[in-house]
Amino acid sequence: MINLYVTEPGVLRRAPAGSPIGETVVWIDMVDPSMEELQRVDQALGVDIPTKEEMREIEASSRLYEEDGALYMTATVLSSVETGSPVASAITFVLTHGRLITVRHTDPLPFRAFATHVDRHPGAVTGAEGVLFGLLEAIVDRLADVLELVGAEIDQVSQTVFEAGQRTRGITPGNGGKAGKTGKSNQRPPAPDYEALIAAIGRMGDLTSKIRESLVSIGRLAGFAGRNLRGRASKTGLAAMKTITRDVVSLSDHASYLANKLSFMLDATLGLIQIEQNGIIKIFSVVAVVFLPPTLIASIYGMNFEVMPELSWHLGYPLALLMMVGSAVLPYWLFKRRGWL
Numbered sequence: 001m002i003n004l005y006v007t008e009p010g011v012l013r014r015a016p017a018g019s020p021i022g023e024t025v026v027w028i029d030m031v032d033p034s035m036e037e038l039q040r041v042d043q044a045l046g047v048d049i050p051t052k053e054e055m056r057e058i059e060a061s062s063r064l065y066e067e068d069g070a071l072y073m074t075a076t077v078l079s080s081v082e083t084g085s086p087v088a089s090a091i092t093f094v095l096t097h098g099r100l101i102t103v104r105h106t107d108p109l110p111f112r113a114f115a116t117h118v119d120r121h122p123g124a125v126t127g128a129e130g131v132l133f134g135l136l137e138a139i140v141d142r143l144a145d146v147l148e149l150v151g152a153e154i155d156q157v158s159q160t161v162f163e164a165g166q167r168t169r170g171i172t173p174g175n176g177g178k179a180g181k182t183g184k185s186n187q188r189p190p191a192p193d194y195e196a197l198i199a200a201i202g203r204m205g206d207l208t209s210k211i212r213e214s215l216v217s218i219g220r221l222a223g224f225a226g227r228n229l230r231g232r233a234s235k236t237g238l239a240a241m242k243t244i245t246r247d248v249v250s251l252s253d254h255a256s257y258l259a260n261k262l263s264f265m266l267d268a269t270l271g272l273i274q275i276e277q278n279g280i281i282k283i284f285s286v287v288a289v290v291f292l293p294p295t296l297i298a299s300i301y302g303m304n305f306e307v308m309p310e311l312s313w314h315l316g317y318p319l320a321l322l323m324m325v326g327s328a329v330l331p332y333w334l335f336k337r338r339g340w341l
Contacts, residue, residue: 293327
């Protein structure tokens, strides 16, 4: 599909579907174009539009270059965040002879938002450079919004993780870090769903990595465009490009901070899981130690020897039971006294 935007004196508007690519066309937005549509633009403008496979190449020389007076700029843009399955897809911007061509095989929210902005405010953006700067600003703004959402979700998961850590140590949140007394009124709450926590941390980590990838590519694109448009773009446009570059740098730093925080939370969650496992193993160890002496006594008096004086003694059975109970209580009392339970 091809969307055409034409310029009139001080106005940028969407052309009707099926309109020819005339002299007044400023922005050609190609969404998942077919071979026929690629050939149509190539014949009309004499521009070699990169294919989907060529857009996937990651080396800088294949993403940012100038050919026959046209600037070819490919960036990785985040999309489909609202669906819960974010995707980082390549989008190509071709700036040639006062026209901007965008080639994309996805439908990111910034493009829809910018198109809506152009429809509502036709005079807000004019010229191919203005469209390019507007799209980049919309993409960066969207990445900032997603980072804010990720940061808020990280705070929620962080609170859950560290409250779980307090419960694991028997500390009641809000009591100054002191362990609560054991009793019916202060029973330990059930452990959180660690599997869900790890899944949430992994999902946020994947989204953060895609955001960082998009920011890095947008930053490279902005730097390349700023260098090559110096002397051609207006002062307002160059100032907007500098603002975009500064925003990308600050957002990249914030994304790195969130990535480090996610790594710390993952380590903390795995540590809590290990503590829970150690607690379970400790219970089995105590049970084994408590029942080992009674088992030994029962084994001794269960041997089938003919000469065992205690077997004919009328107090032998109660004494054996008393020894078994005492040998079980003694290790338990010792563990409690040393604070191992």
